[in-house]
Every structure is written in structure tokens, then in C-alpha cells.
Amino acid sequence: MPQCVVIADDLTGANATGVLLKKMNYTAYTVMNTERIELSTLKDCDCVLYPTDSRGVDPKIAYNRVYNVCGLLKNDEVKVYSKRIDSTLRGNLGSETDAMLDCLGEDYVAVVAPCFPSSGRIVIGGYMLVNGLPLHKTDIAIDPKTPVKISEDAVLFAEQSKYKVASVLMKDLMHGKHYLADLMKKHVEEGCRILVVDCVTQEDLDLIADAVITSKLKVVAVDPGVFTATLSRKLITPSEKKEKSRILAVVGSVHPNTRKQMEELWLSQRTHNVFVNTKELLEDEARREEEISRVTEEILRECKLNMVSTVTGDGIYPENRIDFKPYMEKYHCSMDEVTERINSGFAEITYRIFKAEPEFKGLYTSGGDITVSVCARFNTAGLSLMDEVLPLAAYGQFLKGEFEGVHIITKGGSQGQNDAINRCITYLKEKLYI
Known part of the structure; x- marks a missing residue:
């Protein structure tokens, strides 16, 4: 009954x-x-x-x-x-x-x-x-x-x-x-x-x-x-109980809108956030690995207590913005190569979290370069696009690869009103029956 x-x-x-x-x-x-x-x-x-x-x-x-x-x-x-x-x-x-x-x-x-x-x-x-x-x-x-x-x-x-x-x-x-x-x-x-x-x-x-x-x-x-x-x-327990699903938001954009949107999310929903010390991703391999491991372990340690975890670059605050020129000179490379080192660091953190905790079924990424790096690290063939959550925010699922079927929303860092990320996470919750 x-x-x-x-x-x-x-x-x-x-x-x-x-x-x-x-x-x-x-x-x-x-x-x-x-x-x-x-x-x-x-x-x-x-x-x-x-x-x-x-x-x-x-x-x-x-x-x-x-x-x-x-x-x-x-x-x-x-x-x-x-x-x-x-x-x-x-x-x-x-x-x-x-x-x-x-x-x-x-x-x-x-x-x-x-x-x-x-x-x-x-x-x-x-x-x-x-x-x-x-x-x-x-x-x-x-x-x-x-x-x-x-x-x-x-x-x-x-x-x-x-x-x-x-x-x-x-x-x-x-x-x-x-x-x-x-x-x-x-x-x-x-x-x-x-x-x-x-x-x-x-x-x-x-x-x-x-x-x-x-x-x-x-x-x-x-x-x-x-x-x-x-x-x-x-x-009430559903007659056919669905397995528990968790969401990870990975945000590397430094656009001022991103800060406002993340702060709105943190105020509106119960989340656990870990800031990435982005500069550490540009240092030698030992320091880079130490930072990737730190963020990953902090998320995994607390994720059971929250449906939503967020990994956020500290560059959303102006005082933490990076001057790329010294790193371009240090590594004798272009700005694109420097920023790719950051993006791949975020992607590695994301991959390790999903690999270690199967309950993560939903992913939100902000910033096109971050999304590309995550998809590459996940070895996905692409995205099966299903819906527009809001203008310039697309919802879909991973095609092929190790995490096929994972739900993902991608959005440009500069796009949307202050509630944009909050709306995207709420949308993911609905799709995952949270």
C-alpha cells in the first residue's frame, strides 16, 4: 500500500x-x-x-x-x-x-x-x-x-x-x-x-x-x-531502492562570476569544499603530486558526509591569481602549456576521486579547458548530450571509457547568474534521484 x-x-x-x-x-x-x-x-x-x-x-x-x-x-x-x-x-x-x-x-x-x-x-x-x-x-x-x-x-x-x-x-x-x-x-x-x-x-x-x-x-x-x-x-524507502549517488564539482575558472556562483552554492546546499593551491600544480613533480594527493584525500575523507563535494581552484580569489610569465621562462614553454599543466592536475584529482569512490555518479565542471582535460584523463570517447540546463550549460553522459554513463554538466566559467552553479547541481541531483 x-x-x-x-x-x-x-x-x-x-x-x-x-x-x-x-x-x-x-x-x-x-x-x-x-x-x-x-x-x-x-x-x-x-x-x-x-x-x-x-x-x-x-x-x-x-x-x-x-x-x-x-x-x-x-x-x-x-x-x-x-x-x-x-x-x-x-x-x-x-x-x-x-x-x-x-x-x-x-x-x-x-x-x-x-x-x-x-x-x-x-x-x-x-x-x-x-x-x-x-x-x-x-x-x-x-x-x-x-x-x-x-x-x-x-x-x-x-x-x-x-x-x-x-x-x-x-x-x-x-x-x-x-x-x-x-x-x-x-x-x-x-x-x-x-x-x-x-x-x-x-x-x-x-x-x-x-x-x-x-x-x-x-x-x-x-x-x-x-x-x-x-x-x-x-x-520512505523506495520499493526499488536506487544505489546512493554523489556529485563532484570541479571548478578551475578564475572569472569573477565563478566566485559569486560558488559562494551561492556553498550557502544554498550542504557541500564539502577543498581549495586547490594552484601554484603547487606548476612546481616540480614531488610538490605537484603532494598537492594532488592532499586534495584527493581530503575529498575522500569527507565525501560520505555530503552528497556534493567541490574541488575549487584558489584563483577564484584575486590575491591567488598566478603570473604565468615566470613559469613560461622556467619551463621554456607557451602559456597554453603552462595552463594545461594546471588543467591536467585538476583532471588527475577528479580521476582519482572517481576511481576510489564508486558512489560518485555525477560531475560538474566549470571552464572549457578543465572539461577537456577531465574527459581526456577519463579516456572517454565523448559526451552523449541530453539537455540544456540553462544557456551555455549542457547536460549529458560519458560515452565509453572507464566511467561510461557518468552524468556530467559543463558550463563556461563566465556564464549565468549567481545561482547558475547551484541550479546545475540541483539538476544533477534530480537526474540521480538524490
Whole structure:
């Protein structure tokens, strides 16, 4: 039987959440007519999604639809209950949340985490922002069917729900999962059944999910789908579990954009970074080997603790930039030959990491010369190109060679906005079902 039940207010929302769950290797069924499907049909799926088509109807009708479906699908085996809501807070938020709480019982509470980071929907200070604008200043405020004229998500729930609502702000998340778990329990003890939580990044959603698990509260996840997927990932083992995969980002570009993009990645996702002392790659063989070994060993020592590891040239900071002329004179060679020595050093580090740890299945490279050197060291015949992640960032897989099938995204160092590398890594995670 399904271990995740998602009740959505429309079909596209149900399917969008189902896709997020499918990316993590769960089997997900969207049920559109309970009269045409027997519950035994659902026994082989991990997640069932049911759209009630209730976003624009009277709140009482929405309540009844959600209550009836929840009663049909609830089961002792379910580990995650979800009320999928619109990513811009349209519809019958309060009455539909109430319906699930009433159906599941008085020991359940709703945890509302309505952000969708990759779509520019975030909640900070109790306000929902859409691509940086307060919700009430967007076109949603003049939506012809279900306009939303308030940006404060907790206020929206309080206006629509019969239950007491508490707001949990970003300052509360800064103290960690145990503090957050205790705060959630405190609000529940004070009679609150709907907890509306600030959330900006995937890291925030992971923290909220960890706090929910730590608190041992029985919850309904109320969100546009990302929090539901996050909670499911932590509580449900897919029926066909995919082997664990890790990602390595190798960045040798010294363009100012690269520094901004890497810093954005480090702030947005849990990563372990090791800086390469690039000058050491240009010294004698002993010093070069010592630096390659140091970086490789540091990554391998910590990689089990992080899904994403990054190897970054220290040249992203201007004070570490190299004057190539002394090395050109020392080795009597061209600038291209000097930079190739650096690139091949990065490639050797990458190769040794992948050789030593088979769980590395995803690779991000920044800088065309670095990518060429990595492909040469991996002895790949080329790349099977599959998609454009964003302009000038290509996704594909290695063809032939020792690491055939490894997923790779390549991007020019100067390309993209500050979130470009973060978006590329998130894309790789989705492809690897992390």
C-alpha cells in the first residue's frame, strides 16, 4: 500500500508533485476517479496522488471533497500525508487543511512550508516572495478566479482556517533542528494545529523535515510539493531502492562570476569544499603530486558526509591569481602549456576521486579547458548530450571509457547568474534521484 498520500487541489499540482517523487525513484500514481479504480490497484505504488479540483469552489465544497478522499486513502501504513497547495497560495488553503486534520484525528498538526526554491517562491519573515516580489505585488493579486491580495502566508491560513495558527520565522530555523522541534511542540501544546514556517532554500526544507522527525509529531505536510518530497525522502524507502549517488564539482575558472556562483552554492546546499593551491600544480613533480594527493584525500575523507563535494581552484580569489610569465621562462614553454599543466592536475584529482569512490555518479565542471582535460584523463570517447540546463550549460553522459554513463554538466566559467552553479547541481541531483 502507498506510504505517501498527496491530496491536491488540482490535477497539474498533483502531477507536479508526483514528478518530484518519481525523480527520487518512488512509484507514483495519480488517481482521478475513485469509482474507476480499486484500492488493490494501489498496492504496488509508493505514493498516491489525488486531485480534488477544488481550488476555485466554495470552501465548504472543498472541505467535503478533501475530507472524503482523505478518509478513503488513509491507512496505517502511510508515513507521509500531504495537502498539496498552489505555489502562490491560491485556493481554499484553510478549509482543505482543516479537512485533512479533521479526518486524520486530533493528534495531527499541519506543517506549512510553502516554498518552491527552483521556481522563485520563497517565504521569509512571514511573507511570500515570488521572484523577489511580495505576492500581493504580482499578477496573482489580480487572478480572475482566485486572487491573493495578502503576502503573509500565516495570515491567509488564519483567515481561512478554524484552527489556531502559529508562525515560525527564519530566526527560529537558525538554531538547528532540536530547537525547531521543541518550538513546534511548544506551539502545539499552546493549541496551535497549523504551523507556518519560513523557508528559502532546499537546506531549509531539509532542516524543517529533520525537525518534524525529531519532534515525533504526526503531521500533514502542506506545501507545493518540494517539502512533501523532502519529508518522503527521509521517511520512505523506495520499493526499488536506487544505489546512493554523489556529485563532484570541479571548478578551475578564475572569472569573477565563478566566485559569486560558488559562494551561492556553498550557502544554498550542504557541500564539502577543498581549495586547490594552484601554484603547487606548476612546481616540480614531488610538490605537484603532494598537492594532488592532499586534495584527493581530503575529498575522500569527507565525501560520505555530503552528497556534493567541490574541488575549487584558489584563483577564484584575486590575491591567488598566478603570473604565468615566470613559469613560461622556467619551463621554456607557451602559456597554453603552462595552463594545461594546471588543467591536467585538476583532471588527475577528479580521476582519482572517481576511481576510489564508486558512489560518485555525477560531475560538474566549470571552464572549457578543465572539461577537456577531465574527459581526456577519463579516456572517454565523448559526451552523449541530453539537455540544456540553462544557456551555455549542457547536460549529458560519458560515452565509453572507464566511467561510461557518468552524468556530467559543463558550463563556461563566465556564464549565468549567481545561482547558475547551484541550479546545475540541483539538476544533477534530480537526474540521480538524490
